Amino acid sequence: MVTSGTPEKDTRTQTVLRAEDPRSPATISDVARLAGVSKTTVSHVLSGRRPVSDATRAKVNRVIEELGFQQNFFATGLTGRRTQTIALVVQDLTNPFYPALARGLQQTMAEHGHVVLLADVGAGVPPVGAFLSEAVQRRVDGVVVAAIDISDEQIEPLRAAGIGVVTVGDPRRRTTTDVISSDDERIAADAVAYLHDQGHRRLGIVSGPPHTAPGAPRLAGYRNALRAHGLRPLKAAETTGDWTRESGAKAMTALMDLERRPTAVFCANDLMAIGALDAARVLGLAVPGDVAVVGVDDIDAASLVSPALTTIRVPAQDIGRVAGEQLMTRIGTPTGPARRVLVQHSLVVRESA
Amino acid sequence: MVTSGTPEKDTRTQTVLRAEDPRSPATISDVARLAGVSKTTVSHVLSGRRPVSDATRAKVNRVIEELGFQQNFFATGLTGRRTQTIALVVQDLTNPFYPALARGLQQTMAEHGHVVLLADVGAGVPPVGAFLSEAVQRRVDGVVVAAIDISDEQIEPLRAAGIGVVTVGDPRRRTTTDVISSDDERIAADAVAYLHDQGHRRLGIVSGPPHTAPGAPRLAGYRNALRAHGLRPLKAAETTGDWTRESGAKAMTALMDLERRPTAVFCANDLMAIGALDAARVLGLAVPGDVAVVGVDDIDAASLVSPALTTIRVPAQDIGRVAGEQLMTRIGTPTGPARRVLVQHSLVVRESA
DNA sequence: AACACCCCGCAAACCGGTTTGCAAGCAAGG
DNA sequence: CCTTGCTTGCAAACCGGTTTGCGGGGTGTT
Known part of the structure; x- marks a missing residue:
């Protein structure tokens, strides 16, 4: 001036x-x-x-x-009583699923005049317990837990403090909170149905860790769907990864080594599916000519790889939105029966199957 | 009991x-x-x-x-006076750069016992002004602004309230705050030097919007580097995109239409570089045989495309860390000259160049 | 005219900490 | 024995709102 x-x-x-x-x-x-x-x-x-x-x-x-x-x-x-603040706990922000979730949640909460505290607990910093106790101390109105490592016992103090809790992605384990998740059994069933439609009769799977959240239901859905189509699930054709690209490549290699190798492989997430594509290339197999591959998630990279990945799209941003809406109603009525919401997925056909 | x-x-x-x-x-x-x-x-x-x-x-x-x-x-x-809270404003969480930044920042702040309020203002919800005023009202100790849309005037109220501000990614425009950024001119120079080393003499560029943050310096760095190697920057070989994959494809197509078409193209970010690969495939050009491509960022997808992208890695997570550290010292000493920190990048050689 | 009732606004207590001014207790110094 | 000064703890005011109990004034009823 x-x-x-x-x-x-x-x-x-x-x-x-x-x-x-x-x-x-x-x-x-x-x-x-x-x-x-x-x-x-x-x-x-x-x-x-x-x-x-x-x-x-x-x-x-x-x-x-x-x-x-x-x-x-x-x-x-x-x-x-209300602070117009909620906390979001995610497992790993570098996994593209979580930023999309965070974005959807954040938008919904902003529309309701709420602000979001973020914690990425994947690397152990901050420790889950410490962050949750911070959240209690700051009297957040609610918490969205999108981190599979967190147990019901760790969540208990929140409920005791009258804080609304919504969890994402683990429809079986959580008995006490609202849960938003994908319909994992149907995801697997839809993938199998599509491959069956395409004429495939010898299928294999690269599953996630079999006792964790989306791992178990997707494996179960795969098995049930095979039977529903009159096929017999072969133990040998069931491999397991840990959601990473490398584990997918390894599992795929094992599958392709089988005597009667599958003509189509269902991978329980896109990263492992991309790993499967890596393995196929190394083995000199054409995709989808020699073997078809289907993933789950529809992360951005799915359209980038070549051949582009056919996958089941799980709308992470919508899940964030729904979690936000559910949290708002939960904040209004803290008690009441836990609700489960299944979010719709969709098949995205590209080149790999 | x-x-x-x-x-x-x-x-x-x-x-x-x-x-x-x-x-x-x-x-x-x-x-x-x-x-x-x-x-x-x-x-x-x-x-x-x-x-x-x-x-x-x-x-x-x-x-x-x-x-x-x-x-x-x-x-x-x-x-x-202190609330052990900071706010992070990002442009778009679905751009992989920001989650990585957020993760690094969040870890650093957690180590200092601080909690992070997150706002993704890309979609206009919440409005920037509304969120910043919320931040003031909640007496956050500091704010990290990683959103190019935010002007100095919008930041002013924060400084007036004695809140520490650190911005990310805009070393020229911000005169009043600490700035953490990549060394954009040198990024371009290093890319050009590498391509020159590989024997390329006719270069082209897919630049970002020429008046925005990393767009301008990367273009300038490209031009200067050409001259430094005894080459003349050709206006015709300078195209512009808007950081998206599609714009990269379009720009690449234009470059390949030139009479004397470049044998190597520097793309100012990975998404546009991936678009350039798309265009090359459509045109039936081999990469790197017919034309080499170099990107910037090293997003996860860079290693997924085929051919895998040679790129300049900008360590987003480290930038988040550094921003956090700088914010902590800024909180301690609110006044004092604005500081600029350039974060080191590195060349990642893959298949595309 | 008497009574009940509603509407509206105020003073004061309260939420759970921090900060200031003061004083008691004690040891050291003269 | 009397200052001086340091240590230690307390009562009370304060931060900036929310909530409660109460009373004055206006209206409607009998």
Whole structure:
């Protein structure tokens, strides 16, 4: 600001009406004084917990406007019950599934005027317990848990504190919280049905760890679907990976070594499917000519590999959205039976099958 | 606890010493009463702002332990200055660069006992202004801005509120805040040097938007490097994309249409480079045989495409770490000259060049 | 005119900490 | 024996809101 210097004090802010110290934010007392009413009345205007006459309300609102008054977050939190804050705990942000989930959740919560605390607990920093206890201390309204490593016991303190909890991705294990997840058995069934449609009769699977969340149901769905189509699940054609690309390549190699090798392979996620493509290339097998491959998730990379991956799309962002909506209703009614929501998937046909 | 029932009141929690309501958390008054001292003394034990005798401190600490007392976040925040909270504003979580950044930042902040508020402002929800004002209201200690859409004017209120600000990725535009970024001119120079080493003499570029953050310096670096190697930058061989895969394909097609078409193309990010690979495939050109391609970022997908992308790796997670460290020192000393930190990149040679 | 009732606003207590001013206890110094 | 100064702890005010109990004034009923 290039002006002639005023020797005394510069009035650099434009808050004309502020009577006291112009640099600290306006308080409810300032509003009350300038509006000629009591703090109580201002508070009632703000919260609407008791009726206030139109004239008074208008006057108060005008002063609030002029002063740019905002309620002090901490003063409100000291007595109030809600903090308009939720926490999101994810397993590993570098896995593309979670950022998409986070984005959907964050948008939904923002629409409801809530703010999101984020913790990626995959690397052990912060420790799960420490973060959850922070969340309790900060009186978050709710928590979305999208991290398979977290047990019911670790969640218990949240529920004890009256905090809404929604978990993502583990429909069998959680008995006490709302759960949002993909319909994992049907995902596997749909993949098998598609491959069967394409004429494949000898199928194999690269499953996830068989006792964890999406691993078990996808394996079960695969087996059931085979039987439903009159095929017999062969133990030999069931391999296991740990969701990584490398494990997928290894499992695929094993499958291709079989006497009667499968003509189509269902991989329980895209990263392992991409690994399977790696293995096929190394072995000199054409995809889908010699062997077809189907994945699950539809991560961005699925369309980048060559051949582009046919996959079952699991809409992570929508899951985040749904988790947010569910959390909002859960915050409203903390008790009540746990709800399970299955989010719809869809088949994305590309080149690999 | 299986004991004979005491008819009067059940002591279901194990907090033997709690006198009052056993279900609401312990307060500092509880601690004071049980320790036989005043609130003041307990507060001093907690904060260490005044000396307390060893005996008293031990006694107080024991009671704190027994009660599981934790300071009320809101009561502390009402008077105290620090909230152990920072905000992270990112442009678009579905761009793999940002989750990696977020992870690094979050880990660093967790090590310092801070919690991260996350906002993805790419979709306009929440609006930037609204989120930043929320951050001010919640008295965050600092903000990391990793969103190119945010202007200095929008950041000003933060600085006015004494909040530390660190921006990521825009070393020229920000004059008032600390900036962490990649060394974009040298990234381009290194890419050009590598291609020159490989014998390429006719180069082209798919640049980013020429007036935005990493777009301009990478283009400038490319031009300067050409001259440094005795080559003349050709306007015709300078195309522009908007960081997306599709725009990269389009730009590449234009380059390949040139009379004297480049034998090597530098793409200002990986997504556009992948688009360039798409275009080359469509045109029936072999990479790197007919034309070499180099990208920037080293996103996960870079190793998935075929041919695998040779690229300049920009360590997003490290940038997050560095931003966190810088923010911590900035929180400690709010004033002082703005600092710029350039994070080291590295060349990752794969198949495309 | 008397009574009940509702509407509206205020003063004061309270949430759970932090911070300040003061004083008692004690050891060292003169 | 009397200062001086340091250590240690307390009571009370304060941060900025929310909530409760109460009373004055206006309206409707009998």
